[in-house]
Amino acid sequence: MKPLPLFAYVGSYTSPERNGHGNGINVYRVDPRSGALRHVQHLDGLENPSFLALNDEGTRLYSVHGDRSEATSYTVDRETGRLTVLNRQPTGGYNPIHLAFDARQRFLIVSNYGSDSLAALPIAKDGSLAPYSTLTAVKAPLGPHRIEQRNVRPHHNPLDRAGKTFYLPCKGSDCVIGYRLDARRGVLVETSRVAARPGAGPRHIDFHPRRPFAYVINELDSTITTYRQETASGALAPLQTVPSTPPEFTGYSTGAEIWVDGSGRNAYVSNRGHDSIGVFGIDPAKGTLTPRQWVPTRGSVPRFFAFDPAERFLYVANQGGDSIIAYKVGRNGLLASTRLRTRVGSPACIVFSR
Template identity: 80%
Template sequence: MNTNRLFAYVGSYTTPERQGRGNGINVYRVDPRSGAFRHIQHLAGLENPSFLALNAAGTRLYSVHGDRSEATSYTIDPETGHIAVLNRQPTGGFNPIHLAFDATGRFLVVSNYGSDSIAALPIGRDGALGAYTTLTAVTAPLGPHRVEQKNVRPHHNPLDRQGRYFYLPCKGSDCVIGYRLDKRRGVLVEANRVTARPSAGPRHIDFHPSKALAYVINELDSTITTYRQDRSSGQLTPLQTVPSTPSDFTGYSTGAEIWVDRAGRNVYVSNRGHDSIGVFGIDARKGTLTPRQWVPTKGGTPRFFAFDPAQRFLYVANQGGDSIVGYRVGRGGMLVPTRLQVKVGSPACIVFSPLPGKLPRGLS
């Protein structure tokens, strides 16, 4: 990858069932100083390429396809940033919703939201996806919500900072399950689990860069839970739960995305309904959270957000607002409004080519 160029890859929802107005994957050249996006490619013919991942070298892109049953690999031209389909593989289930690399970059782990399973797809030397060997069923008691907890609904499967455990927040069963990857057999094995509050709906998880702490955004009750992690067993122990929206907000909202900044000083979350990004300070001693700021996302349904590799900017993907909106990361991690805005149909995910010497999120 040309180290002097920064590219952004944006996945989207495309189908009528998802009220999708997207058209596939769009590629942008990014100005690292101003944060501006310039469109350079549109790859069509893809249904709901809803979540994306880049390998550590920035030479291969991968996607899962919402409401479908496959994952796709793509080549990346190192000079232009353009992508092309390399191959596809079944994920073994319905509605794959997230994907993450193992610590070696030799496996891609995928969670099937619609059919309660996870799979480890081997990655060949050319970056192509191989077939999974064994599908791991995700089982847990269901939560009480009659609409949103009809099945376990595994929603996210990132690797922790030590590269040992994949954590799976299960929206339908109010729990977070940790798995280790048996590389010899290519299968995920449960290692630990922790129960959340009934109808919390754990959705996404992120980890402190240096301390044994994890943070989970709970979708259904719009809260954030802080967990202590046992580095040996991977077991999570809850420490605190706080609302992800302001105390004076009385409307309906659901939590979506969560990130911990590189310095380990702040947790960022997105709220769909309140349509905001919340910034929460991390107590340096306890690891618990205190709200610092909420900024409007200037568009509906902020499903996803991401920092650029240097963490100078934070970009919000407004799925319902057909836009990407940028904020400058100011002093202390507070968000400063900018004029950065990109029109794109139903954006669902944004990933950036890596900076020299830096690994993408999930491989640090």
């Protein structure tokens, strides 16, 4: 049986209030050998489709819409990669910023950054979204930053590797909250929370593929915190905090994205201001981080980055630079520059078919 082509789906910011230069969702066919992107489709008529999620079968794509109040489902043609809008549903709050599936992919969990809530949208058999039943309010004391911590600001809600706990870094309240899904009621129930440094602004989290460690990029103070994860309860305990930028850098920068590679040997972060990707080695026993490399993103505001499924390339979405650039990933995890550069307005997220 002939293998299916590999596609990349790129979300963007489109609105003037976000200084958006994007035009919706763009689809690219990916050459697995060279890493090159070839444009397939532009799906317009979408406001700020800023974060995306693709189901395991690669047949349905979902987006939330920044500074709006809805999520959208799309059908995916696996042969051509092309998208068609399936339906839309309200998320029950303002500025939905992230979305993730539960372990059985029967619900889409959405965090409403602007109004401090979580919604669990049921996924119908045809992949369309059904209305949420009850919102989960996210409540926590606010941090000291007078501008960036005016509300709790839940920023990311991925499911951990065990498929049990959704973790919610809260930029406005300097904490990470764990939730588990009550599928019968269609609501999220808090199970744990851990405090970060005051003013740190936890933003995104990722997990070691085999060991009980979690890694959080803190936006406001440009640091990375390593946590130990208690297997049964999901509770997090801090182990280490290190800067995400080089020690000689004295300018202003904010942390954005974090990924752990499939081998569990390296963690990668993006820095907006320093405009770099940092590579940090992971101690195999302790889980702690040691800086190994910083590479320039060749564009401003690297809001997001992602590996291709084989982890041969790392693609950086430069929101301020209207570009996607690619680095070659070495066997040791270090990054080497390439000439791969794709012009795209205000890219905010990249997901790949499997």
